[in-house]
Amino acid sequence: MIFFLSQPWRKINWQDKQTDLQFVKNYKPQVKGQQLRILLHGLVGAGKSSFINSVQSVLQGRIPNTFYPFVFNNIMGLGPNKGVLVDDVKLALKGHIKDGYLFNPVSQISEDHAFYKTFPELNDKVHVLVLVICADKLPLLTDKFVKELLEIRKAASDLGIPQVALLTKIDQACPEVKEDLKNVYKYEYIKKQMEKLSAEVGIPMNCIFPVKNYHEEIHVDNDTDALLLSSLRSIITLYFTMSEK
Ligand SMILES: Nc1nc2c(ncn2[C@@H]2O[C@H](COP(=O)(O)OP(=O)(O)OP(=O)(O)O)[C@@H](O)[C@H]2O)c(=O)[nH]1
Numbered sequence: 488m489i490f491f492l493s494q495p496w497r498k499i500n501w502q503d504k505q506t507d508l509q510f511v512k513n514y515k516p517q518v519k520g521q522q523l524r525i526l527l528h529g530l531v532g533a534g535k536s537s538f539i540n541s542v543q544s545v546l547q548g549r550i551p552n553t554f555y556p557f558v559f560n561n562i563m564g565l566g567p568n569k570g571v572l573v574d575d576v577k578l579a580l581k582g583h584i585k586d587g588y589l590f591n592p593v594s595q596i597s598e599d600h601a602f603y604k605t606f607p608e609l610n611d612k613v614h615v616l617v618l619v620i621c622a623d624k625l626p627l628l629t630d631k632f633v634k635e636l637l638e639i640r641k642a643a644s645d646l647g648i649p650q651v652a653l654l655t656k657i658d659q660a661c662p663e664v665k666e667d668l669k670n671v672y673k674y675e676y677i678k679k680q681m682e683k684l685s686a687e688v689g690i691p692m693n694c695i696f697p698v699k700n701y702h703e704e705i706h707v708d709n710d711t712d713a714l715l716l717s718s719l720r721s722i723i724t725l726y727f728t729m730s731e732k
Pocket residue numbers: 529530531532533534535536537538562563564565619655656657658659698699700701702703
């Protein structure tokens with residue numbers, strides 16, 4: 488049975504994405520020249536690259552000539568059969584692994600590897616860790632993968648790095664959302680998926696954001712932009728509230 492809520496349980500500025508856009512544009516790192524480093528990880532095909540591309544397309548041309556305040560890194564292909572070594576993820580969190588490194592599922596990066604950075608600078612350290620996971624794959628989470636995620640989460644927590652999750656492909660998971668993205672917080676199905684993720688991996692609900700990435704569209708779309716911007720704004724806000732503690 489599908490439960491439809493007459494009022495959405497979370498508010499999104501569908502009619503006014505400019506406010507969130509302005510917020511994101513105005514974001515300035517506390518230290519001059521520093522960037523907010525966001526590390527994405529998740530299963531193969533979860534939508535990591537699509538999210539990075541989608542955000543870039545939303546911001547494109549809207550951050551004129553200035554220095555880009557965000558940088559996204561992407562760890563490819565965690566589990567279930569491929570896997571990434573959790574120890575490598577820990578090194579990445581600390582800034583020891585340079586951009587573009589192809590993570591090896593069977594052996595850890597060596598200290599003499601060209602992509603290994605012995606002395607990471609402040610700007611290399613990860614500020615926010617983002618788990619990217621497809622809404623339609625949630626029922627298939629294996630114990631092994633969940634265990635891996637918990638280990639990664641613990642490593643990030645030990646380093647004081649805030650963690651959030653993006654629930655992608657909500658259009659594929661729920662026909663009503665595909666029909667109208669504004670239904671995202673009105674259908675209980677998506678909320679249930681978020682609760683499931685929260686229970687399994689321990690990420691609180693207020694740190695989980697459902698998104699639809701651009702994937703086959705040629706044109707930008709207001710609602711897709713609005714939801715992406717709201718998730719980006721929430722990630723920034725979360726980083727601030729958590730780093731002030
Ligand atoms: N319908 C739909 N498709 C999506 C969405 N996000 C990504 N996709 C599609 O899912 C597929 C995988 O997305 P990617 O962004 O390449 O996934 P990835 O996490 O970067 O995967 P790896 O780089 O292999 O680890 C692509 O065909 C995308 O077009 C979404 O929100 N909705």
